[in-house]
Amino acid sequence: xxxxxxxxxxxxxxxxxxxxxxxxxxxxxxxxxxxxxxxxxxxxxxxxxxxxxxxxxxxxxxxxxxxxxxxxxxxxxxxxxxxxxxxxxxxxxxxxxxxxxxxxxxxxxxxxxxxxxxxxxxxxxxxxxxxxxxxxxxxxxxxxxxxxxxxxxxxxxxxxxxxxxxxxxxxxxxxxxxxxxxxxxxxxxxxxxxxxxxxxxxxxxxxxxxxxxxxxxxxxxxxxxxxxxxxxxxxxxxxxxxxxxxxxxxxxxxxxxxxxxxxxxxxxxxxxxxxxxxxxxxxxxxxxxxxxxxxxxxxxxxxxxxxxxxxxxxxxxxxxxxxxxxxxxxxxxxxxxxxxxxxxxxxxxxxxxxxxxxxxxxxxxxxxxxxxxxxxxxxxxxxxxxxxxxxxxxxxxxxxxxxxxxxxxxxxxxxxxxxxxxxxxxxxxxxxxxxxxxxxxxxxxxxxxxxxxx
Amino acid sequence: xxxxxxxxxxxxxxxxxxxxxxxxxxxxxxxxxxxxxxxxxxxxxxxxxxxxxxxxxxxxxxxxxxxxxxxxxxxxxxxxxxxxxxxxxxxxxxxxxxxxxxxxxxxxxxxxxxxxxxxxxxxxxxxxxxxxxxxxxxxxxxxxxxxxxxxxxxxxxxxxxxxxxxxxxxxxxxxxxxxxxxxxxxxxxxxxxxxxxxxxxxxxxxxxxxxxxxxxxxxxxxxxxxxxxxxxx
Numbered sequence: 001x002x003x004x005x006x007x008x009x010x011x012x013x014x015x016x017x018x019x020x021x022x023x024x025x026x027x028x029x030x031x032x033x034x035x036x037x038x039x040x041x042x043x044x045x046x047x048x049x050x051x052x053x054x055x056x057x058x059x060x061x062x063x064x065x066x067x068x069x070x071x072x073x074x075x076x077x078x079x080x081x082x083x084x085x086x087x088x089x090x091x092x093x094x095x096x097x098x099x100x101x102x103x104x105x106x107x108x109x110x111x112x113x114x115x116x117x118x119x120x121x122x123x124x125x126x127x128x129x130x131x132x133x134x135x136x137x138x139x140x141x142x143x144x145x146x147x148x149x150x151x152x153x154x155x156x157x158x159x160x161x162x163x164x165x166x167x168x169x170x171x172x173x174x175x176x177x178x179x180x181x182x183x184x185x186x187x188x189x190x191x192x193x194x195x196x197x198x199x200x201x202x203x204x205x206x207x208x209x210x211x212x213x214x215x216x217x218x219x220x221x222x223x224x225x226x227x228x229x230x231x232x233x234x235x236x237x238x239x240x241x242x243x244x245x246x247x248x249x250x251x252x253x254x255x256x257x258x259x260x261x262x263x264x265x266x267x268x269x270x271x272x273x274x275x276x277x278x279x280x281x282x283x284x285x286x287x288x289x290x291x292x293x294x295x296x297x298x299x300x301x302x303x304x305x306x307x308x309x310x311x312x313x314x315x316x317x318x319x320x321x322x323x324x325x326x327x328x329x330x331x332x333x334x335x336x337x338x339x340x341x342x343x344x345x346x347x348x349x350x351x352x353x354x355x356x357x358x359x360x361x362x363x364x365x366x367x368x369x370x371x372x373x374x375x376x377x378x379x380x381x382x383x384x385x386x387x388x389x390x391x392x393x394x395x396x397x398x399x400x401x402x403x404x405x406x407x408x409x410x411x412x413x414x415x416x417x418x419x420x421x422x423x424x425x426x427x428x429x430x431x432x433x434x435x436x437x438x439x440x441x442x443x444x445x446x447x448x449x450x451x452x453x454x
Numbered sequence: 455x456x457x458x459x460x461x462x463x464x465x466x467x468x469x470x471x472x473x474x475x476x477x478x479x480x481x482x483x484x485x486x487x488x489x490x491x492x493x494x495x496x497x498x499x500x501x502x503x504x505x506x507x508x509x510x511x512x513x514x515x516x517x518x519x520x521x522x523x524x525x526x527x528x529x530x531x532x533x534x535x536x537x538x539x540x541x542x543x544x545x546x547x548x549x550x551x552x553x554x555x556x557x558x559x560x561x562x563x564x565x566x567x568x569x570x571x572x573x574x575x576x577x578x579x580x581x582x583x584x585x586x587x588x589x590x591x592x593x594x595x596x597x598x599x600x601x602x603x604x605x606x607x608x609x610x611x612x613x614x615x616x617x618x619x620x621x622x623x624x625x626x627x628x629x630x631x632x633x634x635x636x637x638x639x640x641x642x643x644x645x646x647x648x649x650x651x652x653x654x655x656x657x658x659x660x661x662x663x664x665x666x667x668x669x670x671x672x673x674x675x676x677x678x679x680x681x682x683x684x685x686x687x
Binding site for chain 1: 461514515534535542543555567569618
């Protein structure tokens with residue numbers, strides 16, 4: 001029999017026992033829905049974690065330091081990490097050079113310093129960090145009280161809530177207020193006739209001019225207060241409590257520990273950076289960029305290995321969710337077997353008639369097989385829709401709960417196209433598998449006995 | 455009778471059934487030769503083995519001994535697919551209880567053998583219409599079997615049996631579920647079709663008057679054995 005005729009007959013047969021076949025199809029749909037809902041939860045959580053981590057800038061960034069000063073936190077210097085005498089200093093030239101590497105999207109310095117902050121007559125010492133404008137989308141500022149910096153060079157500050165509590169009892173009341181930053185400005189000194197002899201005697205002839213450290217004050221308007229620490233955990237550079245726009249921080253020319261080293265190596269005219277953060281196009285570019293930077297003679301650090309570990313955890317998580325989801329589908333496939341075996345009993349005479357009219361065993365078997373396939377296909381389609389709805393309900397419920405806890409809502413489930421397509425194919429395949437036995441049994445029926453059946 | 459005109463030949467055909475320890479011989483060494491264009495009635499009382507013999511000649515069952523040759527092919531030696539092909543291409547069947555599929559319309563029932571034979575959709579429509587017109591049911595094509603009388607259902611079954619243009623028609627008690635008037639009408643129709651198409655008909659019946667009236671040869675079976683075989687007219 002032609003496939004089209006076979007399909008028409010299969011659909012027609014299914015329509016005849018519409019209640020029973022609908023219930024069986026619904027069983028498949030529920031099985032597929034549980035599978036889709038569970039896997040969509042796994043995929044959604046993985047996507048959420050990846051999104052958060054990617055937005056945090058941890059996984060698409062390479063942290064670059066001069067080989068003179070890079071050492072892991074709390075680790076003694078090893079033979080390999082021993083400072084190299086001829087290694088290069090991180091200055092503006094190096095920043096420009098790194099920004100020209102392929103797949104690099106942004107290079108910005110690590111400007112972090114400890115200074116005094118004055119507000120309402122109180123003076124508190126704390127760490128200040130310059131944030132690039134790309135931090136706006138890092139997710140760390142999602143729950144901010146107030147707003148992110150109005151421009152990349154605004155004279156504004158964002159406070160971490162613990163520090164804000166030190167300055168005022170109601171941290172939110174600080175938004176819109178001004179505070180004063182006291183810091184040490186670094187300025188280059190060029191040689192002049194008066195000092196030339198003195199400098200030459202100190203530094204040796206041929207060395208450039210010295211540097212001066214000048215105390216300064218800067219008024220900044222508080223625009224936001226945040227709960228989290230956007231810089232925490234990045235190669236041990238975190239822990240700042242006051243954040244400024246990076247350009248504003250750069251314009252302050254705050255004296256950095258490496259300035260003394262730059263001065264001694266004769267590069268005092270140019271600012272030296274403690275570290276540079278190199279952002280790459282995507283996490284998969286990290287390795288290539290890291291290698292290129294190392295070849296230029298700098299020390300690097302990235303969280304590439306941590307990403308691999310995370311993927312492994314989620315793969316195992318998905319595997320277990322998939323197994324639990326498949327259990328429901330297995331139960332549903334037993335329902336298909338039951339329905340089709342019952343149909344064989346009811347349609348014995350019909351099978352006999354078909355055989356008397358010239359249907360082969362294959363024709364009869366294919367008809368039952370096709371009916372199982374149609375139930376699987378429709379069960380798969382309904383199941384994916386139902387699974388998607390369950391996923392939406394889960395995300396919705398989670399968001400309501402998070403809002404009740406004053407936290408931003410999240411989407412914890414996600415049904416990618418491959419999951420939807422795969423679930424439909426899987427449901428159809430399982431149903432066809434379940435239809436094998438009934439189909440074979442129907443095909444084997446003796447036509448004379450089948451015709452005798454009332 | 456010449457070899458050229460022989461259409462079907464049953465040679466010492468037996469069919470045994472096993473019921474526990476008991477072996478029941480439903481057909482016992484029956485030999486029968488059927489010529490092309492004959493209308494034969496297999497007559498006998500209930501349990502005489504006539505329907506079993508018909509099933510074997512129609513390719514629905516296999517003999518446990520002997521041979522049934524149709525156009526020199528032994529049905530007993532054919533594989534399941536070849537036997538199905540024989541039923542599809544050579545045989546038409548009419549049953550006592552009509553055996554129309556209740557959920558299909560008359561038209562769809564008649565179309566079923568053509569679907570199985572993978573006949574082109576356009577040809578199917580033409581041939582179904584032609585078969586229904588031949589049995590006088592052209593106007594009832596969209597009706598379901600439950601909406602037809604017994605006689606109409608049997609005429610529909612006859613249209614289904616004829617739609618594949620079979621060389622031989624097997625009718626198993628075709629009047630058994632009909633009143634005598636309708637039964638006669640059906641057999642008249644059968645006779646007309648045989649006359650116009652020249653097909654061979656083998657009919658099982660237990661009603662001697664009908665057999666004598668319509669068949670041109672009667673083979674009498676009793677306890678699985680062929681007890682007489684004679685030409686009527």
